[in-house]
Amino acid sequence: MKSQSEAPAPDVSPEEIQRRIDEYRWLGFQSKGEAQVVYKTSDHPCPWPGCAARIAGINFQLKKMEDTELCERLLAAWWQGPGLVGRCPDCKRHVLYGLGGKTAVSDPQSFPSALLPEDWHAKAHLVRK
Numbered sequence: 001m002k003s004q005s006e007a008p009a010p011d012v013s014p015e016e017i018q019r020r021i022d023e024y025r026w027l028g029f030q031s032k033g034e035a036q037v038v039y040k041t042s043d044h045p046c047p048w049p050g051c052a053a054r055i056a057g058i059n060f061q062l063k064k065m066e067d068t069e070l071c072e073r074l075l076a077a078w079w080q081g082p083g084l085v086g087r088c089p090d091c092k093r094h095v096l097y098g099l100g101g102k103t104a105v106s107d108p109q110s111f112p113s114a115l116l117p118e119d120w121h122a123k124a125h126l127v128r129k
Contacts, residue, residue, distance in 0.1 A: 029079035033059040041102040044129050046088045053090035057127035064123040077114035086116035
């Protein structure tokens with residue numbers, strides 16, 4: 001007899017997964033939840049070639065930014081937009097940090113509402129691997 005922990009996971013459709021993610025994001029925005037993420041192991045490395053940075057999780061700690069308007073704008077970008085764009089603490093190139101992973105950004109000005117201050121990583125809590 002199989003234990004409950006050995007039972008196969010139920011199949012969940014991609015549509016249901018997306019619905020759950022959308023609900024999570026909506027609830028996070030409504031409650032002004034913290035902008036934080038834990039990445040899959042495959043998303044730990046910086047997306048820029050040649051950079052050795054490995055960030056497994058981030059709590060952006062936006063309230064430490066001491067600018068209410070900036071904090072509100074960044075929370076909206078996190079929960080309702082693409083994520084947050086900031087310089088990698090190691091290679092200094094721009095990265096889009098999102099709930100679903102990291103992406104190299106060559107034109108950070110294309111994300112004006114999601115752009116973090118230059119010192120964002122000094123205020124955030126980074127989990128490095």
